[in-house]
Amino acid sequence: MISVKHLKKVFGSVEVLKDINLEIEEKEVVVIIGPSGSGKSTLLRCINYLEEPTSGEIIVDGMKLGETDINKIRTEVGMVFQRFNLFPHMTAMENITLAPMKVRGASKTDAEGEAMRLLERVGLADRAAAYPEQLSGGQQQRVAIARALAMRPKAILFDEPTSALDPEMVKEVLDVMKDLARAGLTMAVVTHEMGFAREVGDRVLFVDQGMILEQGTPEEIFSHPKEERTKAFLSKIL
Amino acid sequence: MNFELMAQAMPLLLTGAVVTVQITALSVLLGILIGLFVGIARISTFRIVHLVAAVYVDFLRGTPLLVQIFLVYFALPVVTGQRIDPFVAAIAACSINSSAYVAEIFRAGIQSIDAGQMEAGRSLGMTWVQTMCYIIVPQAARRVIPPLGNEFIALLKDSSLVSVIGFEELTRRGQLIIARTYASLEIWLCVAIIYLVMTVSISRLVAWLERRCKNSDQR
Numbered sequence: 001m002i003s004v005k006h007l008k009k010v011f012g013s014v015e016v017l018k019d020i021n022l023e024i025e026e027k028e029v030v031v032i033i034g035p036s037g038s039g040k041s042t043l044l045r046c047i048n049y050l051e052e053p054t055s056g057e058i059i060v061d062g063m064k065l066g067e068t069d070i071n072k073i074r075t076e077v078g079m080v081f082q083r084f085n086l087f088p089h090m091t092a093m094e095n096i097t098l099a100p101m102k103v104r105g106a107s108k109t110d111a112e113g114e115a116m117r118l119l120e121r122v123g124l125a126d127r128a129a130a131y132p133e134q135l136s137g138g139q140q141q142r143v144a145i146a147r148a149l150a151m152r153p154k155a156i157l158f159d160e161p162t163s164a165l166d167p168e169m170v171k172e173v174l175d176v177m178k179d180l181a182r183a184g185l186t187m188a189v190v191t192h193e194m195g196f197a198r199e200v201g202d203r204v205l206f207v208d209q210g211m212i213l214e215q216g217t218p219e220e221i222f223s224h225p226k227e228e229r230t231k232a233f234l235s236k237i238l
Numbered sequence: 239m240n241f242e243l244m245a246q247a248m249p250l251l252l253t254g255a256v257v258t259v260q261i262t263a264l265s266v267l268l269g270i271l272i273g274l275f276v277g278i279a280r281i282s283t284f285r286i287v288h289l290v291a292a293v294y295v296d297f298l299r300g301t302p303l304l305v306q307i308f309l310v311y312f313a314l315p316v317v318t319g320q321r322i323d324p325f326v327a328a329i330a331a332c333s334i335n336s337s338a339y340v341a342e343i344f345r346a347g348i349q350s351i352d353a354g355q356m357e358a359g360r361s362l363g364m365t366w367v368q369t370m371c372y373i374i375v376p377q378a379a380r381r382v383i384p385p386l387g388n389e390f391i392a393l394l395k396d397s398s399l400v401s402v403i404g405f406e407e408l409t410r411r412g413q414l415i416i417a418r419t420y421a422s423l424e425i426w427l428c429v430a431i432i433y434l435v436m437t438v439s440i441s442r443l444v445a446w447l448e449r450r451c452k453n454s455d456q457r
Contacts, residue, residue, distance in 0.1 A: 050361065083354055
C-alpha cells in the first residue's frame with residue numbers, strides 16, 4: 001500500500017531522516033514511536049509530500065511520488081495533525097464537506113449526507129453546525145478525523161493526534177481511532193500512547209536519530225526490546 | 239474671517255469633495271484587485287513571480303506619488319504619443335500606487351495565517367489555489383480590514399496631489415476659488431475641515447466593520 005525506499009531528508013545541514021525503508025500493507029496499523037526530534041513526524045510528512053524528500057522513493061498505492069500528480073496521491077492518503085488544523089471560519093459540517101465538493105466534485109447534498117454519517121461515526125452528529133472554537137480539543141480532533149475520512153482515503157497518517165489534548169480527552173480520540181483500525185483502515189500513527197500502540201498496532205517501529213532502529217509486533221517491542229536505545233526509551237515512558 | 243464667503247464657497251467645495259471620494263473609492267477598489275494578485279505573487283515560491291512583485295512594490299513605495307502622477311500624465315504620452323485624460327491619469331496613478339501598499343497588507347495578512355491551515359488544505363488534495371481561495375484568503379480578509387482602512391484614509395488625503403495635473407477635486411477647487419477671491423484662510427480652512435470629516439467618517443466605518451467581523455468570528 002505504502003512503500004518507502006531509501007528515504008532521506010535533510011534540513012540545512014541536519015540529516016533528519018537517514019535511509020528509511022518501510023512497507024505498510026493494506027489494512028495494517030503501524031505505530032511509530034521514538035524520542036522527540038527523532039524524525040517520526042518528518043517521516044509521516046514526507047509520505048504525503050508536505051515535506052519534500054531530499055532523496056529516495058515513495059510509492060503510494062502504485063503511484064510514485066514526484067511522478068504522479070501530488071493532489072491525487074493526497075486524496076488517497078489523509079492526514080490528521082497534532083494541532084487539528086480545522087478551518088476556523090467554517091462549521092464542522094463545512095470543514096468536512098469542503099474537500100469532497102471541491103476536489104471530488106461531490107454535490108452538496110451527497111457531501112452533507114456523507115459528512116453527517118461521519119459525524120455520527122465520531123459521535124458528534126449534534127455538533128455539525130458548531131464552529132471549531134466552540135468545540136473542545138477532543139471534539140475538534142474527531143471532526144478533523146471525519147474530515148480526513150470524507151475523502152475516502154485508502155490510508156490515514158496520524159501525526160501525534162492526542163499530544164495537544166487535555167488528558168481527559170485523549171480517550172475519546174483514541175476510541176475513534178481504534179474503531180477505524182478495527183474497520184480495516186490502513187493507518188500510520190506517530191504517538192506517545194503506548195497503550196494504544198499495544199492494543200491496536202499490528203507493528204511498532206522505534207525510530208531514533210532518523211533511522212528505524214527496531215521494529216516488530218507490539219509484544220516484541222514492548223516486552224522484549226533488543227536494542228539498548230529502545231530499552232532506554234521505553235524505560236523512560238512506560 | 240469672512241463667514242459669508244465660506245458659506246458661498248461650500249457648495250462648490252463639496253462637489254469637489256464628491257470627486258475626491260470618487261477617485262479615492264475607485265482607486266482603492268482597483269488597488270485592492272491589483273494588490274491581491276501582487277500580494278499573493280509576493281509569497282509565491284516561483285522565484286521570477288516573487289521577484290517581479292517585489293520590484294513592483296519597491297518601486298511604487300520608494301518613489302513619491304507626485305512623481306508617479308507626473309510619470310503617468312506627462313511622461314507616458316511622450317512614449318505613446320497620446321494625451322491622457324486627467325481623470326484616467328489620476329485613477330491610474332492612485333490605484334497603482336495604492337496597490338503596492340495593499341499588496342503588502344495582503345501579504346502580511348496571508349502570512350499571519352497559521353501554516354497548518356495550508357497543510358490541512360493540501361493534505362485533503364486541494365490545490366494551492368483552491369486552498370488559498372477557500373481557506374487562507376477568507377481568514378486573512380478579516381485581519382486586513384483595519385490596515386486597509388488606514389490605506390483608504392491615506393489615499394483619500396494623497397488624492398489631493400492629483401490637483402497638480404489640473405484635475406478638479408477638492409484641493410484644486412479650493413485653489414481655484416482662492417485665485418478668484420484671495421481668501422486663503424477661509425478656503426483652506428474649509429478644505430481642511432471637509433477632509434477631516436471624510437477621514438473621520440471612514441475610520442468610524444472601518445471600526446464598525448471590524449467589530450462586526452469580530453462578532454461573526456465568534457458567532
